[in-house]
Amino acid sequence: MPNHIARASLFAPIARGRKVVHFRTLLASRCDAVMTYSGEQFNEQQADVWMQLIFESRNIELGKPTTMKRAKFLKDIGRSTSGRDYRWLKETMVAFTAATLVIEVFSPDGRQKYSVGQHKAFHMMSSFDYDPITDTYTFIIDPQWQLIFGIREYSLIDWNKRMRIRKGQDLAKAIQRIICASSNREQKFELQDLKYTLQYGSPMNKFRRSLREAIAELTRVGIIENATFKCLKSGEEGLVIWRC
Known part of the structure; x- marks a missing residue:
């Protein structure tokens, strides 16, 4: 997953229920990226689908x-x-096809590193089709x-460990995705x-408990060794994580 996507709020461990539908919404992201998005808010289960789609395409030129x-x-x-999971997968594929993004990424000196989606619509997927005979x-x-992948700023997610995360622990999956976007231990x-960034709507005390x-x-x-809550140099309450 590209680092700027991994760190942004495009995917989030949102609660089940009716989803927010964005229209030219500015996503939470790092200060060196500006991302606007139109489409339904994707959850962490859909992040799994997206990463698997990229994996399935690893030996094929994107666009083919x-x-x-x-x-x-x-x-x-x-x-x-x-049947429920088949319907969920189809709905996710439709949502990926409809989703549109505009991404601008800047270098430390303020120069634009790259931009996509401003002049030509930029989607998660261009299209998909189902063949009922072959079930494909x-x-x-x-x-x-x-x-985006060409500048080699992407994260490699330990898939085996991700699949071992218990059901209902989407917040843990989201944190794995975020911390993998940096090589810092x-x-x-x-x-x-x-x-x-995690689009967590409940009060802070519930967020700490979920964390x-x-x-x-x-x-x-085995994704992290330890983590602790502490006051950061900024004076704000923070979370410090040590990766394995």
Whole structure:
């Protein structure tokens, strides 16, 4: 997953229920990136789908068709092959096709490093199709992703460990995604900023409690060694995480 996508609020461990639909919404992201988005808010389960789609396309030029078996795809992301999961996968594929992004990334000196989506619509996926005879999806990743992956600023997610994270611990998955966007073993986050990036709507005391549960889960599966809450140099309450 590209680092700027991994750190942004495009995907978030949102609660089940009716989703927010964005229209030219400025996403939470690092200060060196400006990202606007139109489409439904994606959750962390849909982040699994997106990463698996990229994996399925790893040996194919982006913008070219990729074919996948639905049942195997669902199993590879830890889902069942029930009718409900098939419908959920189809709805996610439709949402990826409809989603549009504008991304601008800047160098430390303020110069624009790259921009996509300003002059030509930039989607998660260009299209997808289903063949009921072979039970396969054929999909096309928007070829403009080549620019983002081409500068080699992307994260490699430990998939085996991610699949070991217990159901209901989407916050732990989201934190894994964020911390993998940096090679630093020690990482610091202001709680208020982290809460906003994760689109966590409940009060701060509930957020701290959820973070403690996520930290325990990430420690259990071997993604982090330790984490602690402390006052940062900025004077704000923060979370310090040490990666394995």
